[in-house]
Amino acid sequence: MNFSDLPQPRPLPFSGHLQRWGSSPLSLIEEGAALGQLFGLQLGLRTVVGYSPAWNKRLLSDLTTFRSAGSFSAVVPYLSGGVILTDAPGHGPRRQTMNPGFGKKHLELLQARIVSALEQHNRQALSAPEFDALAWADGAVLAMLNAAYFSGEFPQELMHAFLAPLRQPFPTPAWPRPLLFARFDAELRRLAGRRLREGGDDLLSLLARLPGGVREARISLAAGHDTTTHTLAWATWFLAGHPEWQAPEHHRAVIKETLRLYPPGWMGSRRLAHDTEFGGVTLPKGALALYSPYLSGRDPLLWERAAEFWPLRWQAGFKPPAWAYLPFGGGERLCLGMHLANLMLETALGSLPPLSAVRGDPTPRPGVTLGPAGPLRVRARDEGPPTSRGGGCDIRTVEDIT
Numbered sequence: 001m002n003f004s005d006l007p008q009p010r011p012l013p014f015s016g017h018l019q020r021w022g023s024s025p026l027s028l029i030e031e032g033a034a035l036g037q038l039f040g041l042q043l044g045l046r047t048v049v050g051y052s053p054a055w056n057k058r059l060l061s062d063l064t065t066f067r068s069a070g071s072f073s074a075v076v077p078y079l080s081g082g083v084i085l086t087d088a089p090g091h092g093p094r095r096q097t098m099n100p101g102f103g104k105k106h107l108e109l110l111q112a113r114i115v116s117a118l119e120q121h122n123r124q125a126l127s128a129p130e131f132d133a134l135a136w137a138d139g140a141v142l143a144m145l146n147a148a149y150f151s152g153e154f155p156q157e158l159m160h161a162f163l164a165p166l167r168q169p170f171p172t173p174a175w176p177r178p179l180l181f182a183r184f185d186a187e188l189r190r191l192a193g194r195r196l197r198e199g200g201d202d203l204l205s206l207l208a209r210l211p212g213g214v215r216e217a218r219i220s221l222a223a224g225h226d227t228t229t230h231t232l233a234w235a236t237w238f239l240a241g242h243p244e245w246q247a248p249e250h251h252r253a254v255i256k257e258t259l260r261l262y263p264p265g266w267m268g269s270r271r272l273a274h275d276t277e278f279g280g281v282t283l284p285k286g287a288l289a290l291y292s293p294y295l296s297g298r299d300p301l302l303w304e305r306a307a308e309f310w311p312l313r314w315q316a317g318f319k320p321p322a323w324a325y326l327p328f329g330g331g332e333r334l335c336l337g338m339h340l341a342n343l344m345l346e347t348a349l350g351s352l353p354p355l356s357a358v359r360g361d362p363t364p365r366p367g368v369t370l371g372p373a374g375p376l377r378v379r380a381r382d383e384g385p386p387t388s389r390g391g392g393c394d395i396r397t398v399e400d401i402t
């Protein structure tokens with residue numbers, strides 16, 4: 001079969017699927033998914049979308065055919081560069097130099113700093129019983145990333161200003177922002193220089209020693225902020241609506257279930273380096289190839305009670321279907337910050353008082369990452385004197401968490 005014979009949602013006469021991709025991409029890909037496990041889109045470039053485990057495995061394992069250069073990340077200056085756009089054979093060695101900093105052992109060193117930054121944030125952000133979970137999560141993740149990367153030394157407003165455009169709808173995140181990036185990089189370089197002179201053990205200290213490390217710090221921060229913020233906001237909203245899951249021992253299951261239903265990386269993209277074949281279809285060189293953690297995580301053929309928030313599925317011993325649960329991607333390009341994200345998520349959920357949902361708009365809004373429309377107003381339940389969890393943090397070890 002040829003690429004042009006793939007099923008596809010009905011295109012518009014001139015713009016193909018571009019207009020719907022801009023306005024309502026989730027309904028567009030859901031419509032495509034109903035037509036077949038592999039479907040086509042016209043997005044200016046010939047585009048193939050798949051969500052079967054076999055497709056995910058192929059796209060995420062065959063790194064010489066499915067390349068990051070020329071993918072969606074390349075058009076977003078925040079993500080365009082560093083390890084994210086490095087392809088094989090350079091990618092593996094690059095990751096090896098970065099992995100140790102983001103591994104569990106090193107994160108253990110940073111945990112106390114992360115907890116204390118969160119406590120400081122919570123003192124103000126949780127001072128009133130009612131708050132917006134999205135705004136709280138935003139500040140909490142910013143503070144924890146600042147602690148992990150910079151021991152809290154990066155000016156918080158500059159970090160906030162730098163990251164804010166990333167969460168706007170397209171095309172805003174794709175606009176070049178040379179002045180803002182230059183200000184951000186100047187501060188990064190100043191702090192990196194100090195670490196090279198004086199030593200240190202935060203993430204910047206490790207990245208500063210690598211060629212291009214300052215850039216990697218900027219890019220990985222951008223990759224890590226909204227993804228973690230949105231997961232945290234949604235998980236908080238779910239907890240508020242499902243008090244039976246609020247005990248800390250359930251938080252890991254709640255996070256996993258949140259990431260299944262609302263993976264912030266809802267769509268991953270690659271470009272085909274040469275013609276290739278998949279499932280009897282010839283895919284042409286240069287085509288855009290997409291995998292979707294969103295579609296794979298909701299496929300009723302793979303998941304029991306696929307559309308439901310059902311954390312019980314994650315009880316001990318459960319293994320998700322192979323290559324179907326990909327909130328952190330998979331294969332060699334598995335998310336660099338996965339352990340850090342899990343540490344921040346569990347730490348932050350564990351710092352909340354018992355909650356109930358007040359009102360909110362959790363409608364998923366796809367942009368560079370998938371986030372809730374918000375606000376998500378929640379309220380601390382009046383359950384007698386606050387426990388150590390009300391704004392403070394139970395310290396669990398990284399080993400416990402990830």
Ligand code: HEM
Nearest residue numbers: 084220223224227228265268327328329333335336337341
């Ligand atoms: C809940 C939070 C997060 C989610 C859902 C998430 C999701 C993902 C996904 C799906 C990918 C693979 C993309 C692809 O295949 O094209 C990825 C890669 C990546 N993530 Fe995350 N991420 C999260 C947090 C973080 C954090 C905290 C960092 C900070 C270090 C980070 C840094 C990266 C980097 C640098 C890559 C590129 C890895 C490579 O290409 O080798 N992420 N992430």
